[in-house]
Amino acid sequence: MSVFSARTDFPRTWNPLARALAERRARGLPLLDLTETNPTRVGLPAPEPVLLASVEALGYAPEPQGLLSARQAVAAYLATRGARVSPEHLVLSASTSESYGWLFKLLCEPGDNVLVPAPSYPLFEYLTRLEGVETRTYRLPRAHGFGLDVDEVAAARDARTRAVLVVNPGNPTGHFLQEGELESLGALCAESGLALLSDEVFSDFAWDAEPGRVPTVAGRELPMLTFSLSGLSKVAGLPGLKLGWTHVGGPAAVRDEALARLELVADTYLPVNTPVQLALPGLLAHAPLFQAALLARVRDNRRLLLEARPSDARWDVVPAHGGWSTVLRIPLEPGEEATCLALLDEGVGVQPGYFYDFTGGAFLVLSLLPPPEVFSAALEPLVRVLATSG
Numbered sequence: 047m048s049v050f051s052a053r054t055d056f057p058r059t060w061n062p063l064a065r066a067l068a069e070r071r072a073r074g075l076p077l078l079d080l081t082e083t084n085p086t087r088v089g090l091p092a093p094e095p096v097l098l099a100s101v102e103a104l105g106y107a108p109e110p111q112g113l114l115s116a117r118q119a120v121a122a123y124l125a126t127r128g129a130r131v132s133p134e135h136l137v138l139s140a141s142t143s144e145s146y147g148w149l150f151k152l153l154c155e156p157g158d159n160v161l162v163p164a165p166s167y168p169l170f171e172y173l174t175r176l177e178g179v180e181t182r183t184y185r186l187p188r189a190h191g192f193g194l195d196v197d198e199v200a201a202a203r204d205a206r207t208r209a210v211l212v213v214n215p216g217n218p219t220g221h222f223l224q225e226g227e228l229e230s231l232g233a234l235c236a237e238s239g240l241a242l243l244s245d246e247v248f249s250d251f252a253w254d255a256e257p258g259r260v261p262t263v264a265g266r267e268l269p270m271l272t273f274s275l276s277g278l279s280k281v282a283g284l285p286g287l288k289l290g291w292t293h294v295g296g297p298a299a300v301r302d303e304a305l306a307r308l309e310l311v312a313d314t315y316l317p318v319n320t321p322v323q324l325a326l327p328g329l330l331a332h333a334p335l336f337q338a339a340l341l342a343r344v345r346d347n348r349r350l351l352l353e354a355r356p357s358d359a360r361w362d363v364v365p366a367h368g369g370w371s372t373v374l375r376i377p378l379e380p381g382e383e384a385t386c387l388a389l390l391d392e393g394v395g396v397q398p399g400y401f402y403d404f405t406g407g408a409f410l411v412l413s414l415l416p417p418p419e420v421f422s423a424a425l426e427p428l429v430r431v432l433a434t435s436g
């Protein structure tokens with residue numbers, strides 16, 4: 047019998063792509079890295095570091111939900127997104143990942159499950175398993191532009207399902223939740239006693255205007271317990287500062303009970319670090335500058351990609367409306383991994399769709415964050431390698 051818990055028995059073998067990438071790096075070969083999604087490494091505007099330095103930053107105030115001044119700053123930020131919320135209904139944490147952990151503790155007994163979208167960022171499998179919670183997948187059909195299909199959600203439920211997770215907009219699929227989808231989801235959650243966890247970390251990064259888009263579920267009158275999650279990691283491009291927030295909504299009695307219980311969970315881990323909470327108003331004031339630069343970058347790179355695609359290409363750029371990435375649908379042969387390896391030989395790093403649980407075809411995922419000179423230099427080898435597929 048192992049001394050370790052089964053919860054931490056994750057596979058750690060390297061796939062051929064990770065091995066090839068490590069080898070390339072070890073040999074010191076150059077790489078046009080279209081897997082780079084670290085916002086602090088791609089030349090985007092950063093806030094003044096001085097924001098984090100003050101005498102008060104060394105203080106400690108045991109407010110489990112987070113300092114009121116910091117929660118007021120989040121409420122003011124959400125108001126600029128059209129969501130009127132009370133700071134009393136916000137809980138700060140060290141990241142959205144930590145918020146997920148707290149919410150799974152709040153909602154699930156060991157062995158219960160939550161419904162997660164696929165394709166999606168491969169984060170939930172780890173976050174749930176570490177809490178003794180299982181996942182059941184609902185597919186985002188390509189025919190719906192990888193949008194939410196409530197029948198798929200309904201079909202994925204079982205007797206131990208406690209919550210539905212929605213990523214709005216999807217990562218890497220870039221589909222925003224629509225009013226009609228939220229309405230059907232609300233009815234399903236209310237009828238089945240499920241909570242809604244809405245991951246809105248990319249919701250400020252819309253590439254266009256769409257009628258009927260739901261930017262956030264915070265501040266909405268919904269018939270079920272609702273948690274809306276975001277944080278500095280994407281909103282201000284500062285994952286290293288470790289600050290996330292959760293807005294708790296839904297019918298008043300169950301919302302207040304959730305807040306009381308979350309307060310206890312948060313208190314158990316002690317509040318978020320003081321310097322980042324004190325700096326939060328300044329960091330959120332900087333966010334629009336960062337977001338405007340990021341959106342210009344993403345739009346430019348996507349335009350370069352669309353322009354580089356030959357009109358008779360056997361691959362397509364999957365339509366999307368937001369986020370930091372783009373998805374290519376490529377020929378089934380030679381397949382995702384062989385294509386990624388061929389691109390790596392040409393000095394271009396991209397991710398295969400299977401990292402994100404795409405099915406029903408072959409896909410590549412490209413980050414749109416790299417500087418334009420890196421992104422455009424990668425396009426010639428990309429187009430050339432893809433021309434030999436299929």
Ligand SMILES: Cc1ncc(COP(=O)(O)O)c(C=O)c1O
Pocket residue numbers: 141142143144167169213217245247276277278279285289290
């Ligand atoms: C959809 C989604 N949610 C959450 C996270 C994690 O964010 P945080 O740094 O706040 O834990 C990521 C990270 O890439 C993400 O893609």
